[in-house]
Every structure is written in C-alpha cells, then in structure tokens.
Amino acid sequence: MSKKKSMSRRSFIGKSAAGLSSVAFSSALMEMLLSSTGCKSGPGGASGVSDLILPEDVLAKAVSHLMAKGADFGDVYVERAAMDSVMSDDRKINTTTTIAKGVGLRAVKGGRTFYAYTGSFEPERVYETARYVADAAAAPASASAPSVITLSPLASGLSFPIKPMPSDLAVDQKIALFKTLSDRAWSADPRIVQAIQLLREIIRQVNIATSSGKIVKQTLGLTEFMAQTYVKGADGQLQAAMDQRGAYAGRDFFTGENAFEKVVDAAAAKAVKLLEAVDSPRGVFPVVLGPGMNGVLFHESCGHGMEGDLVFKGSNYKDQIGKQTAAKGVTLIDDGTIESYPGSYAFDDEATPSERTVLIEDGIQRNYLCDIIYGEKLKMKSTGNGRRQSFRYPPIPRMRNTFIEKGPIPAADIIAGTKRGIYVADVSGGGQVDVITGNFMMGVGEGYLIEKGKITKPIKGATISGMGIEAMKSIDLVGDDLKMFPSAGRCGKMQTAPVGFGMPTIRVRNILVGGKGEAWTDIEGGK
C-alpha cells in the first residue's frame, strides 16, 4: 500500500541509513517515554506534554558550539517519538511499536547546509556532534568568537489537541476495534478476497532552538488510517481499491465522513465498482475532476515546482512571479493553519510560524513555498514551509495543505456541460512529477465516462498526464463546491511529510488520458 503511494525516484539507495520504515509503540511504552523526563500525558492532550526535552542551557550551549566556527545560521532539533500501529491483514490483527529519539544539528554557511544527528540525549554527545557540524561548515581559516546565544520561547495561537491520547486506549481495546472494522470490510461484498486496515498513531515531541534566539516546543500527534480491499470477479479478474484519512489529532477527529467505518466501506465499494468497469479511453480530451482529494493532482503537477529549492534550481515555475501560470479564475493556496489537517502546525521545523500562502491568485503567480535557506537564496521570506521527516533530516521546503479555491459555477453544470470526457472521482492511484519540464502523471482510482453531459460507466486503468502549467491554463470551469481532504498519503521528496489537499469540481479542457480502451481522436468534448 505504501509503496504504491509514495514511490519516489529521488530516494535511490535503499540500503544505506536505517529508516523508520515501519512503526509503532504500546501505550505502556508511550507512558514510559513521556514520563521518563517528567512529562505526563495530561487530559488536555498536547498542552500537557509541550515541555523541554533537554534543558534550555544545553540547547543554548549546543547552538553556541554550532556557531563557533563562523556559521551564518544554526539550529538544534530535539525529538522523541513513539509510534504505534495496528494492522489487520488477512484477518490477522497485530500491533507494532517503535520508539525513536535523537538530536539533529544543522549549521548553514554561505547557503550550504551541514547536518548530523545523534541518537543520544547526553549533553556531551550533543556538543560533540555540534562541533563536528561546525567544523564541517567552517570556511578555511575562518573563525569568529563563539557568541552567547540567548533563547526565548515562541508562542502561537495554533494548537491541535490530541484527543484521546493514543495511550488512553489499551491494546486489547484497539484490537477489538480492529476486529469490528475487519469484519465489516470482509462482509461488505461476497466477492471480497482480501482486506487490509492499518491505523498509525504517532506522537512526536519536538524542541527547536536556533541561532537567532528562538525556542519552539511542540507536540504533534498524527493519526493515519488506511483501508484496502481486493475483490475477484466471476471471470477471475482481480481489482483493488483503497481509501484513507490522516490528521494531526487524536481518534476523535475521525467521525462523520472521516469515520474509520466510512473509509473501510469506501475501499470496498470502489473495488467492487471496478469489476464492472470498462477500459479507460485514451487520447487528449476533457477531464472533470471531482472535489476533495483530487487536489493531490495539483500538489503533484504544480505544487512541487513552486517549492523554493526546486524554483531556485530551475523548475518550470522559475521567474514566473507576476506572470500567468493558470487560467483566469484559478486560485491555488497552500495553508498550514487549517485545524488538525495533516499539513498544519503552529511552527515549521525551523521555528518559523506557519501561514496561509496564496501561490496563484486568479491565474497569476504570487508566491513560492520557502524555508529559511531558499527564502534567502530567492530573496523572499520563509513562508513557514521548512519541514523535516524527523531528527534524521535537515529541513527542506515542503507543501502543507494545498488546494484550489472555489469558483462560481455549480458543480452539476460542469458535468452537464461536458459532452464527452471522463469524470475522476478519486485519483487515488498515486503520482509523480518531473519538476524541470513540469511533466506529471497521476493514476486514476475511481473514474467514469461522461457521455452527453451525464456520468455513465465506471472506467479502470486510466492515468492523467501532462505539463503542470499547460494543465493549469487548460482549466476552463471552476465549481463552487470546495471540499478539503485530510489525507494519510504522505508526500515523498527525499523524506516523507504528511500533507492535505482540496479542490472544488473543476474541468480541464484538454489533457492526456492513458488507458487500454479505445483511442478518442475527437477532442470536441466541450459545450
């Protein structure tokens, strides 16, 4: 499941550093982790554990060591994380547990980043690692006097309570919950041959101290749920579908249409539908994208190209500020402040407050997504997009919750106004982008033919691909039904990051659709 979601050609040597590839913890361990330094998971959720992991003087001294050889900027990132997963696979329910802790140390000199981490919280080990990084960053024969760093805590109005704390529910109760979900999945249809459900609960307690004197303390509680169902038709044909949700919140977030039961039902319903599906037509023709999670298409097709590091190196969005990069009427936003959404946080991983960033306004490029380093290189400000997977990685510019703002047209009119094309309900097939050319691709999970203004047969095996800016300029109708989607699908760009998406119903007038079905050469699909 995860492989399909986040295969990235940018991670190419699998066997080097140990990764946090699989996850989890037990509630007893969680308690142990939090209580080991006097932190208690109080009933208020996040607030109860937002304390310093290492004493302030240790943090300050570590930053001083980092800066002692003339670095321009430095920060210390202290993290401890407890991860618990419950999985039902083949009706077998098991849990796994992971505890990880470490301190990441970064020094920046002349726009270059030097990074190392230690798994130890021993002050001497932290200082030693800081000195190693400072030495690596030192320009030949340059040494300035070590400065005394004074740290002052930052406060934010944003907080995402974790209710309940994962540790408040015992293992046997979690397994009982999964028994119910697993039975529900298996009984949804007689053609079901396999079903998987996975719940991941991750608590990360983070302290950041920077050479500009900031200290940030935050506790992030990420909950992710995924369901995948396989069905077999009478003709032996096998089909699979999945659905998922994720949020910086406890399990209480997952109610209504985000309920685990709804996710399980949706995975089964989509898979069953695929048994009746026809092969997708191929060629260039109109595609109507349904609201919500399809926003991932714009995350891939243009969001990546607007990330500061890639802009700096020459993505297809370089030098586009003030220029038209999408059709008039299209507004694209990256928002890190939506409560509990997977791309939301009070501060990013280099202590910059999060914000709502307008990237494209009515078709015109207004901004890029920057961290401190690329903000400086591009002579722009950090937009609070400096994120890291864990203490093992230095921060890089990443998206948060990326969505297209709603437009004026009733969604039903968009479908009714399309003579021939496809309707994509869910592009859950995963995707990839080449940011130099802007070429992107997305697999379609749930799609239908549009014939004479009506949604008709389900299709299978469709992919959508094209050039980001061309596709954005080809949007001719934007619906009024904006829907946000709290996704559990993580974005992979050397490191993984939880991200959210959203969009209203929109139509792309012309885009390349791949499929096994007939070649459509008639591109007169519109009104």
Add this chain to the structure above:
Amino acid sequence: MNFKKEYLDIARFAVERAKKAGAGGAAVSAEAYVNDTESIQVTVNARAVEQMSAVKEAGIGVRVLRDGKMAFGSTNDLSRDAVGGMVDGLVKKVVFHTADEFNIIPSKDDGALAADRLGYEDLGSYDPRVAEVPVQEKTQTALRMEAAGLGFSPKIAGSMMAVYQDGTSYVYLANSSGISGWFRQSGCGGGVEFTAAEGESRESGSFTKGVVKWADFDAEEVGRKAAENAVSMLGAKPIASAEMPMVVSPEIGTQIFSFIADMLSADSVQKGRSLFAEKVGTEVASKGFTLIDDGRLKGGMSTAPVDGEGVATQTTPLIVDGVLKTYLYDCYTARKGKAKSTGNHTRSGYGSAGGIGTTNLYLKPGDAAPEAIFAGIDRGFYLTVVLGLFAAIDAASGDFSIPSAGFMIEKGKKTNPVRGVTIGGNIFELLKAVDKVGNDLTWFQSLGSPTFSVSSVKIGGSGK
C-alpha cells in the same frame, strides 16, 4: 566501522529477557535484530556543496512469539533498561494479538544459520573504504559527478539534483532457537538530474548508480550519462496513438521486474492479491524470459549470507524459459505454503519487522546485441523514461497505462525523441510478448536487465 561485541550481546540479552518475561506461562520465543549504520550524503548544486549530512545510528528490532501470536517492537535506545522495558511490554501485549499457526522464529530445521565467532561468511558485499574515505573526498566526488555532466554539452542548463550517498551497515542477529551471528554490507553511489535547454525545448535527464565498493563508483560516468539523457531528449514531441513494437531499455526493464517481483511474493499469492496464484509450472512469459533472484551474487548490492531472519540466502530462478518455477518465500509463508524459505525475508532496518523482498533480481541476458534488436524493427518505440510506474500499473489486474518518453525507432535505427505519450496494456500480456532479449545485462543497484523488445504495445498520444 567495526564489529561491536556489545551489539551482539544486547541482541542476546533481548532474547533472554523475552524468555524470562514469559516465565510461568506459555513459552516465549524471540528474535532480536540489531542494525548499526553509518552514512554520508552530499548534495551539490552549481559546482558547490549544497548540503552535507552525516548519520550514525544503531537500533534494535525484536519479535516475540507466544501461543502462535507474534509482536514486534523497535527502539534506537540500546541501553539495557530501554531494551528490557520494550521487550517486557511486547511479551505483555502479544496475548491480545491474533494467533496464527504459521508464525515462526526460525531454527536450523527452517534453514536458519548459526555463525561462528567470526560472523557469517563474507560474500564480498562489504568494503571498509566506504566508511573510511574522508568526507572531503566524498564531497569532491559529488562535485566531479556534477561537473562531468555540466561540462558534457553547452546545452546543459543546470542540475536539479546531484547527490552522493553511501552507507555501511552491520547486522547482529540472535534468536531463541540458538541462532546468532553477524554480517556487514556497504554501498555507495550517486544520482544526478540535469536540465537541458535549446530554443523553446527544456528537457530533463537523470541517472543513478550504486555499487558495493568505493573504487567501483565512477562518478564522472554517472554525470555524463545523466547529461546525455537530458540532451538527447531535446526537441521531444508526442506521436499519434498507434500500436507498434517496443524496445525497453535496461533501466526501465529493472523497474518493471521490481514491480513483478511484488506479485511473485508468496505473501501476495497466499493472500489472494496476486494474479500469479496457481500459475507455478505454467507459461507466464515468452520462451526467452528467465528471471532470477540471487541473494549470493558475488559483489551484489543486496548480497548477504543470511536474510532478515537468519535463513541462508540462495539463488532462486523464478521464471525459467517463460515458465513460473516458484514464488519468493520467508519462513512464515513457507510454513503456510508447505514450501521451503527461499531466504527472502527482507528488513529495511531495525525498525522493520520485515516482509518478503527480492535480493539481486535480474533478467538473464540473451544472445542478441542491442543493435540487432533495433535492426529488426521498421517502426517502433524505444522506452527510456517512465513516470510513476508503480502508480501506473494496477497490481491486482496487471493493467497499465504508463506516461512515458523515449525515442522513435525507424528503419532499424533510434531516431527522434518522443514525450507526452502513454504506453498501455497488461503486464502479463507484455511478459508473453517479449520477443528478443539482449546480451547487455546492466545493473542498477540490486536490479539487473538487458535491453529487450516486445512485439506490440498500445501507445496513446496527442501528436499527429
């Protein structure tokens, strides 16, 4: 990096602790896997270092088995207190898990190997130089890699990504069946992506290469090949939808086989998730198609004496002359399927309980020179770039429509670059349509493929 006895000791401690924690009740078996790693990553851009990252980490993953129930936990705190506490927690909670009669901590009868004091057999998968070479030299290597590409052609506009990365890993294994041992692996390599520009045309090209030994890494070659890939795509245009023969480059071949290998896992098959189920002994590919997984390949990137649960690795022909011979097994699926483990329990680090994975997987080369494969095609497509392959193939049905780029083949020769097309079909039909296999086996990390051709594919495109 060195062998550290204390890590073998902590692995044995974890196993003993699990047995002790279960005393008085049903017997507990356990397995501990300690992984000690070192890694350097250097990213360069525009002939300067952009980022240098140094990593040292060790951690432990423990599996405990009681009454047919299995639990897994891991931590990077290797103090006896932390490991002991975690193990106690696993023994406590495992009673709530689902019993599965096939769960197993392998013993000698299951193929598990105990090592002598010097550790497991050395199969040439480790080079001490990888960890010893100073970081300054690695930085220079990364810079040379990028420079070789930047200097390849005036049409190269810049690099998007140029990364040198290496890793050294020591694995320490112990279990309650009396198995224990250790082995080591290393790897280093680089990946570059360049932008090429000419007139209105902007194209990208990338290349990556990983090897076991420091001396075998040719940084300039990686840079040049990435640049050549970018420049050769300049002026690429879509073509019109059509059906035609296709030649597949070794790099794309390896990506396709990596996908197929997932479906050849006994786990996928037993859980009804693979269309290769009940196909052993039948023809699943064309006559010239032989796919091999070789965990003992001398000097292979994924070569190791034992797999992730201590079972001896082996050479496993999966498909021979088009006929499916076996699936890939670990001890759990072997027990369930009344087969023997093929030594394919794979772990991606101490934090992973593991699952079935390939070791060194390759398509056996044939007799044809690549030029001869092209020569036989009057009008065809040469596939060299795919986007989102894993998203574009439906694992359940095998149907695919893969956004692709490459070149036209006209009158036996590679001609104009092509972009903005999709190739559509079904992976099982594709395997049966392989008609020529080249003699140019090329390795990309632990996956290998020669050039090969397919008699016909559907191409979807917007061109004229």
